Amino acid sequence: MPKIASYREGVPCWVDLSTGDVERAMAFYHALFGWEFTDTGEEGGHYRLATLRGTRVAGITPQPPGSPVQWGTYLASDDVDATAARIRDAGGQLLVEPLDVLSYGRMAVAKDPAGAVFGLWQGLEHGGSGVANEPGSFTWNENLSNDPRTARNFYHQVFGYQYDEIPGMNYTVIKVHGSPAGGIGELPSMVPQGSDSFWSAYFAVTDTDMAAARVVELGGEVLVPPTDSPYGRMAVVRDDAGAFFCIISTT
Incomplete structure (x- = not known):
């Protein structure tokens, strides 16, 4: 690690x-x-x-x-x-x-x-997460927005982000010094209408199906069941107090 x-x-x-x-x-x-x-x-x-x-x-x-x-x-x-x-x-x-x-x-x-x-x-003393992209740590962050174009323009002005568009989707991959660093896309349909834009966090897991089942055992909820994607098998869940996050097992 x-x-x-x-x-x-x-x-x-x-x-x-x-x-x-x-x-x-x-x-x-x-x-x-x-x-x-x-x-x-x-x-x-x-x-x-x-x-x-x-x-x-x-x-x-x-x-x-x-x-x-x-x-x-x-x-x-x-x-x-x-x-x-x-x-x-x-x-x-x-x-x-x-x-x-x-x-x-x-x-x-x-x-x-x-x-x-x-x-x-x-x-300074604490530089941020000491590990990423490993099971139990965050692996991806994305801005899910009511206005992705405005969001993209804003972050480009503030941080100099460059973007790669994903064909067929209103979604762009954020590039920092040429490397993928996150994404900006539309609010998904499962989010209640009228919700605010927000940044979403993905956590890496070894087995998405097992982790999703564990979320339910612990009193949480699976909003989108484990699904294969080009980037790994993922699910959207809530913890037992209602906080939304994603889990993904990557290759």
Whole structure:
């Protein structure tokens, strides 16, 4: 399991779950992915760092009042303050202004002009997920949008994203320095009409069918059953508190 030391600017580098019952979520994801957890304490807002075989892979945080239970995606930034300025210039909104997070790094939270919320992360002591694309870690992030064209223009202005179109779909693969780094596409039909745009996280698993069955055993729900795709066998699920995510077994 090679560890990741740093991420290029604009590449998804971290995911965290905002939920109303942190202990319940920890039990669910420990049973599903084998994660262990460290509490950052009162100074860190009791943010839980999830580890996989000793390596940080995700976070779980108490849900702010009025916000949904959801997984969030953080995009790497070389300079959060400079990125925040570009976000404003490109028509985005800063929900949380740049701030230092203990000795871990510097962050901000923003919303793109099509309504999707995302985080920025400038790593110091904590550079982001130490592993990706391995079972139990995130492997893909995509912006599912009410207005993919506006979203593409925005992220191109902020991060310089280039795009490859997928034929026959309103979906583009994000390219950072020529390498795939995520996607932007339309909100899927299963999402209730009128829903906000959002960033979705995929987690790698060894066996999608077994993982989907385990989600149900743990009190979650399978929204789209395991299906073969050109990129691996995938399913769309919710955890036992309603947070939406995807699982995929890749070759």
